[in-house]
Amino acid sequence: MADQSRNAVIAQSDLERLVFELPPLPYGTKDLEPVLSAETLEIHHGKHHARYVETLNRLLAEQNFSAHTLEEIIRIAHGSGAKGVFNNAAQAWNHSFFWESMAPKTVKPAGLLASAISSEFGSLETLRQRFSAEGTGHFGSGWVWLIAKRDKLEVISTHDAGSPILEEGVTPLLACDVWEHAYYIDYRQDRAGWITSWWNRLANWSFAETQFDAAIGQGKPWRYPPSQTAR
Incomplete structure (x- = not known):
């Protein structure tokens, strides 16, 4: 029954596929200077992070994954041993969370x-x-x-x-x-x-x-x- 349920989540119509987008940074590329340079953010977000999202979308189309959220895909791919999907999905998620974990001005926790x-x-x-x-x-x-x-x-x-x-x-x-x-x-x-x-x-x-x-x-x-x- 568990396998049938998982297959129901993963199965996908040939007529549609999921596409994840690269979210924009929550600040400008120069806003974290001098701690992180604009060059670092442009390469890290615009090249590395973007490549994970692009590769994920290609793999999802090739392997017929169909889950509604990236969090679901990460868990399903990890549990099913789909390493390529997992690595790119998790890295897409991790990077977006990392961007949210930073702010131009930091304040102490309260x-x-x-x-x-x-x-x-x-x-x-x-x-x-x-x-x-x-x-x-x-x-x-x-x-x-x-x-x-x-x-x-x-x-x-x-x-x-x-x-x-x-x-x-x-x-x-x-x-x-x-x-x-x-x-x-x-x-x-x-x-x-x-x-x-x-x-x-x-x-x-x-x-x-x-x-x-x-x-x-x-x-x-x-x-x-x-x-x-x-x-």
């Missing part, structure tokens, strides 16, 4: 999230140290995340296209990209310097607060823009 940080880590500085250690110690490409399991906070890292949304009950709050292309133009091999600058000057705590509210049942979490149907 409200319920600030209380949760104090309860879980003791202080924002301790959380910063934990986040930095996770990112600098991560071997190879991937992502560093602040996540919530309901009202409990954790810092984790995922390799390559790995995503915390695969785990039931997890809500990501912030993500920092530690793939080398995310920072090499501006920081060369200095990943630690990149993470420190990201945390101190770009981390979007207003977005994290909204995500945390969703984690504890007081709102809805961020979602990738829904697909369009092309015929």
Whole structure:
């Protein structure tokens, strides 16, 4: 029965296919300078992120995937072993979440999230140290995340296209990209310097607060823009 249900989700008419679009950045390409240069954003968003979306759309057409949201596709592809679809879908999602995780002006967390940080880590500085250690110690490409399991906070890292949304009950709050292309133009091999600058000057705590509210049942979490149907 489970296989029949999954097939019903994946099966698709030959007359239509899903097309995901590359969402625009939530700020201008120069708005994060000098922490991230316009050149970095133009290449990272306009080339790397765009390629994931383009490749995903091609693979969805070739493999007859039909799910209504990118989140569904990520979970279905992971569960069925469709590595190409999973990698490109997850990277499209991860990058969009990463853009939302940054803002031209950062402010300290407040409200319920600030209380949760104090309860879980003791202080924002301790959380910063934990986040930095996770990112600098991560071997190879991937992502560093602040996540919530309901009202409990954790810092984790995922390799390559790995995503915390695969785990039931997890809500990501912030993500920092530690793939080398995310920072090499501006920081060369200095990943630690990149993470420190990201945390101190770009981390979007207003977005994290909204995500945390969703984690504890007081709102809805961020979602990738829904697909369009092309015929």
